[in-house]
Amino acid sequence: MRPLTRRLDIITYDNEDKKSAHFFLKIEFCRDSIVKYLASTSAMGPKPNDKLREKYGKGNVSKKRTFSSTKESNSKGDKESASLTPANKKRALKAERQSHRKHATTVRSAKEIWNDLRVKSNTAETTSRLATELFDLLKGKMMEVAMQHDASRMVQAVIQFGNEMEKRETVKELCGKNGGMGTGVSDKNSNTVNLAELCKIQYAHFVVLKMIKYCARDEECVRLIVKNLKNHITKLSVHAVGSRIVELLFANFPPKSTTPLKHELYGPQYSLFASTTIPENKAKPDKDTSLSPLKSFVDSRPDKREAILAHLQTILQKGLDKSLTGFAYFHSLLQDYVSIASPNDIRDFLTPALVDHTLHLLSTRAGTRVVAECAAYGTVKDRKKMLKCLKGYTRSSLLHRDAYLAILRMVDVMDDTVLVNKMLLAELHQNPNADASKEQDEETSSPILDLILSDTGSKFLLLLLVPKDDLPITDDSINPSAKRWQKYLDPYEREVLHQNPTVIEHGESVPTSKKDDETRRQELVVYLKDLLTDACTKHTEEMMRSPVGSRVLSEVCEAFPSEEIFSSILQACAASMQDAMSDSDEEKNELSMFEDPVGHLVLKHLFLHESKKTLDEDDLSFSHMFYSKFHEEFGKIASSNRGAFVLAALLKVQCVMSKVKESLKKHKSEISKRALGNDDGDKLVGCRILVEALS
Secondary structure (H helix, E strand, C coil): HHHHHHHHHHHHCCCCHHHHHHHHHHHHHHHHHHHHHHHHHHHHHCCHHHHHHHHHHHCCCCCCCCCCHHHHHHHHHHHHHHHHHCCCCHHHHHHHHHHCCCCCCHHHCCCCCCCCEECCCCHHHHHHHHHHHHHHCCCCCHHHHHHHCCCHHHHHHHHCCHHHHHHHHHHHHHHCCCCCCCCCCCCCHHHHCCHHHCCCCCCCCHHHHHHHCCCCHHHHHHHHHHHHHHHCHHHHHCCCCHHHHHHHHHCCHHHHHHHHHHHHHCCCCHHHHHHHHHHHHHCCCCCCCCCHHHHHHHHHHHHHHHHHHHHHHHHHHHHHHHCCCHHHHHHHHHHHHHHHHHHHHHHHHHHHHHHHHHHCCCHHHHHHHHHHHHHHHHHHHHHHHHHHHHHHHHHHCCCCCHHHHHHHHHHHCCCCHHHHHCCCCHHCCCCCCHHHHHHHHHHHHCCCCHHHHHHHHHHHHHHCCCCCCCCCCCCCCCCCCCHHHHHHHHHHHHHHHHCEEEEEEECCCECCCCCCHHHHHHHHHHHHHHHHHHHHCCCCHHCCHHHHHHHHHHHHHHCCCHHHHHHHHHHHHHHHHHHHCCCCCHHHHHHHCCCCCCCCHHHHHHHHHHHCCCCCCCCCCCCHHHHHHHHHHHHHHCCHHHHHHHHHHCCCCCHHHHHHCCCHHHHHHHHHHHHCCCCCCCCCCCHHHHHHHHH
């Protein structure tokens, strides 16, 4: 080809007019050179004939050249070349590879049935018939088919759409019963083909997920699955794929069946000795019902604590390395570790590893408990990292059924109140419905109204409003030593918010928080003072009729008493009385505030609170304002049982006692009649107490 190259180098274009002529000259010379070269090469077939020259001359170069001399060979070659397009070659290669797999014909037929079975518009009869056909086709081959990445869905379809008998037989086969690869194979293969290994395969583990989901109500299937996973749960719990099986297993199967599997996670020490310890504890009444079996075991066998802790630390470290903090069973395992670990173990091992996974742990009650303990015993640096993770999620966490406890604990132990305000409390000043509220009047909504009216969010506000050392207003015979802020929490919440956490440093017990609890509370509540008073002024009636909102309203009145809030309460009471006296049936749906089961308790609580104070005439007093507005309506208020309780509480306030008695003298006879009984024979207890207070 060197002459061709030299000839092409000589060709030049002198001007624009000669370009086309030189171009065609170049094409013709290249064609002649190629023909001569092909003719001189024996490996390329016979010499080109005139038809080849005619082909090049006509420019028909897209067709493939054939060197057969007969028409029959030419037509055969054309058909083969047409069928072997790139797409067809890929399909043929794929079909050839699949044909070498085990049960290739069965899988091909099963795919056709599966394509019809997965149609959502199928009737129940069609689905049952197709599932039976698929089961009969795959019976005895379930394990091999389940391990194929393109055939695993067929086994899943049998479990999902099959009847009870077909599901049970499939589970038996996959668990090594009634055929399958679990029998009749070499030891080397038998070690790799079982249900536990199936859980670790990327595509095959979906079959096990279907078994757990659709066979959870079948006791025999549950027993077989648990039996086959026994002694493998520790490895599966820290496996990237097998962890999904463990998560669904503990969530769907009854606790009675999964308890033996969960005990494997505590290590061999617990498995060996727990059976001899737990029954003895069960025979005795356990006062602390919140103790887990692991906690009870460690308390009875302190010598096994270190071994169990070491085993749990190994599992937890592997799980943290593989980012398994999103699974509920892992949260439960973390909580079990926290229940037996010392404060220093939590501070040194657990907290640094979990600070970056705080949000993932808040999805469950167990995970929230772990975050609360890490916040209680963590260092200042760890607490700041946890606060940064929670930034922007304060409102959603306070409205969550479990996550609010972590916010309560964080606020209860953080010394840097400025950082808490910046990271957590600043979000509460923003209205969550900012886009929608632009079109409406700004005075109609408060940014924290949703928190006030929620059971979990209101506890956060009450924790900041109530002083730590205040005793309850009413006498408590059950637990007289309990503080007033503890009355708003249940026993579990009190346990999580245990006071004064300490760690051991240089052999001495050192508190993890240096600031006093009351000082910390006063610094934090200042940031929410304006929000709280504004919400109580705008949404008074709604808060008074709400069981949780009424608590916040009462505590705000005690913490930040103001004439605006008291006036709003009195206006809500007056408006409710007018609505109750109205002739319209639609407006009679709501009771008067003095008869409301929740609203009358707010008034009663405010009066009882003022009865323990010494007030002068010039001091701001809700009782004075109430008497000035409703002294002419005392007869109507006392006509109801709950209204009589309100007036009885008002009589305990020293500064208005004499005035109230004078106003009620003219109604004393009517009140006495109601106390003894109406025409229907009903006796009003509130009226009886009011008569006793008047006499």
